[in-house]
Amino acid sequence: MIVACLQFSPELGKVQENIRKADQILQRTAIPANIDWIILPELAFTGYDFHSLEEIKPFLEPTTSGISTHWAIQVAAHYKCHVTVGYPEITTTDPPVQYNSTVTVSPQGTILANYHKAFLYYTDETWSAEGPTGFFSGPLGALGQVTLGICMDINPYKFTAPWTDYEFANAAIENDTSIVCVSMAWLCHLSPEELMTDPHIMDLATVSYWVERFHPLVGRSNSGPVYVILANRCGMEKAVCYAGSSTVLKIENGVVSMYETLGKSEEKCLVVDLNERPKFQVRSAGA
Secondary structure: OEEEEEEOOOOOOOHHHHHHHHHHHHHOOOOOOOOOEEEOOOOOOOOOOOOOHHHHHHHOEEOOOOHHHHHHHHHHHHHOOEEEEEEEEEOOOOOOOEEEEEEEEOOOOOEEEEEEOOOOOOOHHHOOOOOOOOOEEEEOHHHOEEEEEEHHHHOOHHHOOOHHHOHHHHHHHHOOOOEEEEEOOOEOOOOHHHHHOOOOOOOHHHHHHHHHOOHHHHHOOOOOOEEEEEEOOOOEEOOEEEOOOOEEEEEEOOEEEEEEEOOOOOOEEEEEEOOOOOOEEEEEOOO
16 A cells, blocks of 8 residues: 655645645655555644634535545545545534544545544634544545544543543554554644754654554554554644654554654655555564
């Protein structure tokens, strides 16, 4: 399976400009003819740092029928692959409900999953409801059994649940998932100056944290490989800095290996063939 994480820096509320930027990155990337899946960040085209329902309201998209979904269908058809993109959803129910969501479409343009973020970050809580059905684990077209998440989902619930509950990682285990995919708008503690220093280098603290949140998968032995795709955004919004560092991991028999990672401020499409050998060993169960 060949996957691609499209990491870029969307500007808050500039939907058309952000779509053009994503298109330009794809156009200058050598996307393989047999690509299986393109994954974009959380709230990819609207930006993330909205602090109220009133602020995000002009950018809410009807369930699987807004501009983000239409873009995903067009890109899926062009590259003949699956596409996942994050968007701010508003339902057509009465009353309507808002969710932080991802939509996944097939190469034929079929909606395969519309996932609602289950664990909300503080910023989400100002406008979004929690996903009512928990994490998504299930068949995702030709991709097979997949667990989907959005950013905060990999953290302890509301940062109050015990660290060792590992809710998201354990959901992947319970559902016998071989592929985990998380769309992100993950913040970092770096200053703007630090973000732009060596922009092609990953934020090691962030990537190390992500690996730790999948500890239950590392602890398993005599099991098949699990591939973890972490598709983050980069850049800044208001005073918020994002970590970039999109990463693809393989976890098998207590060993975490890394195929590749992007830099903390790179706007680039990371293309990884999961059939190839990962480049680096990150840690083992005893480490």
